[in-house]
Amino acid sequence: MSQVTPRIELRTSPHLHEGPSVDQIMRNVVWALLPICGMAVYTFGVSVLVLVLVVVATCLLTEYAFSVFSGAQQTLGDYSALITGVLLALTLPPGFPLWMGAVAGFVAIALGKVLFGGLGCNVFNPALVGRAFVQAAFPVAITTWTPALAPGRFLEFIPSSLAVPLSQAPDVAQWSKQVSVDAFSGATPLALQKFESIVSDPLSLALGLVPGSAGETSAGLILICGLYLALRRMLNWRIPVAVLLSAAVTAAAFHWFDPGRYPDAVFVVLSGGLMLGAWFMATDMVGSPVTPAGVWIFGALIGFLTVIIRLFGGLTEGVMYAILLANAASPLIDAITQPRVYGERKRTNRR
């Protein structure tokens, strides 16, 4: 009698799996970010290309270094550090000094992620932790804007990009005036609106050919890339929808109250980093709630806070702090929005 002796593998049920794995999801986010990077390079030139590369390289190196020093499993393969790097670079001004970009990348991974325990354990969006740090550390550099579509942008760097650490920064304003076709005021659409009540037209905001952070300007392209991820079920569409709806409603309410002073909803939704934040940073799964109701509350909170900070804060932009605050509130939101379980009797005060 022939003996049947298979090499048997013991595993627990279920023995079937479906859907993308973590690395597949992350890889798709990278794909979705590439067109936005391309647009940023087209709009602002070679400085952005090198900025993205420097920030990404710092993020990957930091992640790698920590895994080596701590003896933990090497985690570059999950692509999350790569996403952090790309996202962080896209939120920086195009002419941001490269060495400061490296600092931001290091802080994002080290303080924003590794110290919490790595992917899945971080409380805040790592990219925004990095950006918040450089916002505080380099307040001038992070609010120095350069014109879009400057001639020769593919051949020469924005002078500030190549700034040497701890030395006098090059005069970017002078350079901006030289390369600018129209008299460049060094202001983003948000600043123009806030301080000079000049509202940019929606089309140029959607196309993104305006000053601003490297990758945040083209609202239309970001929307398309975000929709791609949503259709592939790689991000939770409810979060960007909640963020944008909430921002629009809040803005519309103020606009109705005083149209001269407060911008309309369309401008609020299309300007600044709201679109990028709503689709690519608020949707960071780790920092957002898991419950169905919690996701809506989380998104609504971000939209509301963004508008409030923009209208009443000292800064022109509020997306970053809105998302970081909502990240902090996420565990609380989860706790109060636990779903009703099938067959659950009337809630009792069991503890």
Add this chain to the structure above:
Amino acid sequence: MGLGHFLRARVFAHGVHTPQNKDVTNRLPVRRLPFASRMILPLDQHIGKPSIPIVNVRQEVVRGEPLARADGFMSVPIHAPATGMIESIELMPTARGPKTMSIVLRVHPGSNQEVLYGMPQDIDSMSPEEIIQAVQDSGLVGLGGAAFPCHVKLCVPEGHNVDTLMVNGCECEPYLTTDHRVMVENTDDLLRGVEIARRAAGAQQAVIGIEDNKQDAYEAIRAKLPKDGHIRVATVPTKYPQGSEKLLISVLLGREVPSGGLPSEVGVLVNNVGTLAKLGELLPAGQTLIERVVTIAGPGVKKPGNYIIPIGTPLRFVMQQVGFTGSAQRVILGGPMMGAAVASLDVPVTKGVTGLLAFSSATSIEESSRKIYHCIKCGKCLEACPLHLNPSQLGLLAAKRQYETMAERYHLFDCFECGCCSYVCPAGIPLVQYFRVAKSVNREKAA
């Protein structure tokens, strides 16, 4: 169609759509497997107290004769699956893991294996109590996989009022088609069993619920329904895990079984179609549960199909009969979503085995080295859990060994381990296994 169709369109929230993989076996008639030369009969094949042996070593037994008696109400007897001689009563390996006390039977090669034991009985003249006793004596357990004593499931708990007998013909697990074939081939047995069970339970109506991927079973039953209208048959949308009794009751009756409660609290008793078909076959003849239909399938099997297999047949013998494609890597008892992988082929087919699936390395159902990440809180498991639990939070608590919190605040014990959460988890976390461990730790603490 009309209203009936409208009612049937109900579907439960969440759950997953798994690949079906039923086409290979659901059209093949049930075949019979030969007798192995040696049978192993664990005394704890059912949920409840193990049976107590009533035979001696070297004793001759005939097919169908009792070998072990029930130990109280929460227990069933075990019967000889073949005519032969008791070889030993000793600890033997079982699919569940630890060795358990088992009766080992040496089969007489010369016997014609006719069932000689049992006397026909007149069910119509029996009272519900007598029927329930007869069911226990037959050794029948739930054949849908749980192996819960069938007679206990027919008893209405004190203070509960049951109006409906729910007959579960969903068979939502991929690959498995035993219930499907039994519904098509043994329709008369099934309807007889349903009527007996309905009378024993004192229910006004019986509803047979079938997933709509088994239209031929639905038609076969509908054509033979008795005219008195006590029994009806309905289809439900195909979705995993529709076969969960709670979800079936929701979809067909619109009633929600309370958390931690029994279906009888909302007036329902649930039995599986395979169980009641067996009941309808055994009880009038006064016979006993000595064999069952098992789906043998999977890419690692040469002759897939549904087979009548004597209880106690070792898996190795079964695999030799149906043929292995050599490099099988995983052998699963039950379906791929809830079944258990076995560590050894020297364990027997028991009363609760619905399927035997073999997967070879070349056709592995998943990339076996799926990497495990920390939970990224994507929330996909919450969207999959049919009971609306929070598997993400439960998994994080399990990783921190906060098992009591899981039970007290996150409804751990509502989980029936359907596997939907692990099925969709992008991080590859073995959530269901975490929950099994958490449950057993909590049970140990409570004991």
